[in-house]
Amino acid sequence: MKHMTQNISAEAVQQAANMLKCIGHPIRLQIIDLLDKNGEQNVTTIYATLGIEQAIASQHLNLMRDKGVLASRRDGVNVYYRIDDPRVTRVIDCIHDHCQPKERVLDRSTPTGR
C-alpha cells in the first residue's frame, strides 16, 4: 500500500515540522500562495493585496525569511520577496491539487446523515 518505508530521521522530522509550522498561519499561507502564483512581490503589493497592516506583513515576511522559506531582494526602495524553499512550493501545490476544504468540519455535534 505504501511504496517505501524508509524511516524519517529526527533531523528530517524537525525540519519538516518547522517548515509546516511556518506556513501554518493564514496570513503566511496567503503570502506564500500569492508568491507561488505571481512570483516575487514587494511588501507594498503584498500587504495591499491581503488587506493587512504594513508592519504585520513585514513581520511575517521577515519571519519566513529567517526560517529559509522566503528570500528577498532589494531594488531601490522596494524589497521583493520570493519563495526560496522548493519544499514549500511542493506542499502548496499539493494543497491546491488535493485539499479542498473538508465537507465535514470541526463540529461533530450535528450528524451529517451517516
Place this chain on the structure above:
Amino acid sequence: MKHMTQNISAEAVQQAANMLKCIGHPIRLQIIDLLDKNGEQNVTTIYATLGIEQAIASQHLNLMRDKGVLASRRDGVNVYYRIDDPRVTRVIDCIHDHCQPKERVLDRSTPTGR
C-alpha cells in the same frame, strides 16, 4: 507555468492553515508518520515507539482528534488512533516524496561555494 489560478477562499485558507499548523510539530508529525506507514495504533504503541511520556502522547493525540486530523476507536482497554483527514495523508506523502532535508539549512553565514 501554473495550471490553474483559482483564488483560494478565506475559508479554505483558514482550514489549510489550521491543518498545517496542527501537523507542524515534531511529535505530531512523527505520530502521523507512524500512522501513515503502519495504520492505526494504540496509545501505548505510539508513545513507546516515539519514546515519549504517555501524557504527552495522549495530549497530542487528543489535540489532533479535536482538529479532525485523527480519529479514534476504543477496543477494550486500548484506544486506536488513525488518520482521518485525507489531506494530511496527501501532505505527508508529498513530504516523503519531495522533501528531503534542505542541503543549505538556516545558516547563511557559511558560503556554500556558489
Place this chain on the structure above:
DNA sequence: TTGACATATCGATATATAGCTATAAATTGA
C-alpha cells in the same frame, strides 16, 4: 469488588506567538 493496566485530564509553569502602535532606517529625487 478489587487490582492491573491503558488512557485521559488537571493544575501549574514556562515559553512562544500574534498583533498593535509608534518609530526607526533605508533609499531616492528634488
Place this chain on the structure above:
DNA sequence: TCAATTTATAGCTATATATCGATATGTCAA
C-alpha cells in the same frame, strides 16, 4: 540636505502552546 516613500524594528500586551507530575477515569479479568 530635506522630504517622501518604503520597509524594518522595538516595546508592549494578550493569548496560545508545550511540557511535567500527579491524579482521575475507564475497562477487563480474577
